[in-house]
Amino acid sequence: MSIGNADSWDRYWAHGFLTSCADAFAGNYEGSMRTVWEKRFSALPDGSRVLDICTGNGAIALIAAATARRLDCKLLIHAIDLADIHPERAVHDEARPLLDDINFHSRTDVCETGFTNDSFDLISGHFALEYADREPAVRELVRITAENGEHMFVMHSTESVILKTAAVELEHIDLLHGSALFERAGDFLRLVANKSAEEKEALAKMPEAEERRTALNRAAALVSAAIKQSAHPEILRTALGHVSAAYKALANEGLDKALQQLQQGAAEIAANAGRLADLRQAASTLQDIKHLGELYAKYGFVDFSFDVLKEEPAGLIGWIVHARRTG
Template sequence: MPDKRNGSDDWDLYWAHGYLTSCANAFPGNYEGRVREVWESFFAGLPPGARLIDIATGNGAIALLAAAYAIAHERQLEIYGIDRARINPQAAWTGDRAVLDAVSFRGRTPAEKTGFPDAHFAAVTGQYALEYTDLPATLAELARIMAPGAQGRFVMHHPESVVIRTAREEFGFGALLFEDTQLFEKAEALLRCIINARSPAELARLAEDPAAQAARAELNEAAATIAGVIETATEPELLSTALGYVGRAISGRGRRKPGETFALLAQGRQEIEANLARLADLLNAVVDDDKMKLIQRLMVSVGLRPEPPEVLSYAHQGQQLLMGWVLDISRQSANN
């Protein structure tokens, strides 16, 4: 299992890109198809005026689904979305403004310590949410803020889901970039050889500079190796992003001050490292059978009643792709 190197800062960067869901490439807008149906069936069972909290909401995908459902079906729901990270649903959402306005979002609010009163919510939701948190602390907090009889639904990472299989591939690209090819180090080495060459004469002398030519050859070899992997990768965006930063730093060096060029290269490295940290976090959050049993035991211990988990799949290009687990819960009353 990857080291859990990630923190909220790495998710800050992810959500700052304007993604609405945590599956950036799979859903161009909000969730659709079977995933949306699973959530709408949950919203349909809530009583009028129910107060709902979506934990680890990110840029609000599930909270906004709830708001859209409530508006479309003329249902009154009071909806909150919280996340440990700094989030910006206002920038990510491109739909009806009334849907966005129907949700109260709170960044820098962890699920382990929400700050809401006891027995405050009739419903709790989370997609790829609960499993990222400190489970004992979060479940105790949810039990505290859920009213007796309150309902909850969580979609969680399944070890064989398309999300996890894609993440494993992408995470493996970290070794290619930072160990096998050392792309950023080789780009920096070349830049140090050529950064101050501006005039035609200085540029011509680089062709006779053995150090510059060796650095160029090493970088070209690294880039060619990465480009070859991109051709067969299912999700090559991480690799393409890395090559893009290197290409812009080198090709645009004449239009920038040297410090700005090196800063651009450092920015690229930071973005890739943040993505790898986020992927490590994701892979550490996988819920296998043993972890599912642990979650259920912890739920029972704080007065929550879990239902047997089910698997969620959705149709994509003629295939049924496994998306994750669906786990429903309820808050037991004092009489149960």
């Protein structure tokens, strides 16, 4: 059991994003979100066994692998996700050899991992545990943790800047749906495809063509106006980018390619909508985090602590949670 459905995460990771924040980072997580993980992985002794849960395309597992290489430390890294993941699509250039240091497992539920008891010294998760059914997940993770092993999770907070940004982006996605930008663009491109210069001239005088052009311009103007007013316009820019790429594709490669480009745009927006809706559902209040502590206590981990993770000047990023098996 988990929040959302595996299909929307399948689509999201197949698109080739590396992190769960879509295009927010040029490469992997940056700032405090990266630093906390580098610090944690740096402290691991040689030979430690690490499991990154709900890994997506492996952002945190890759930080573990990079840290280990930098310190010339051997880590045995496994990374699991319920979705079908594609780290090879998300990683480029100099980071590519790091993939050899990680054992990725698609379609692996954190509530039923298949690992034997006492398998791991550190279990990591970034925007991870909160997406799964908490009690079965905690029970399973406790089972596969070695004596003195630790869990560290960065978790979404209902008060974080990420949640505030997500709310704005979800509004933008509603606006895109309302504008029917991709449908209008498709209607117009179908009309002007494969027309000679004379036919295009004739089209310009046809009321139906004029109507379709005006409808498309109106949709594009609505999106452009929202971009100007928004502090987080990336999703809207992405949508307009797909429309202009479709125009180019029509000129260079024909109608099928142009329509494909629009379909890709719509799929990318849909994948983002799924991700953002799941995020909103996954975010934890202080009460939720205290409840997590009680669950750990129930399953025998006595060492549980949490704090907030902040980034300057952005503000609150989320919760940072530690748990340790003492016996």
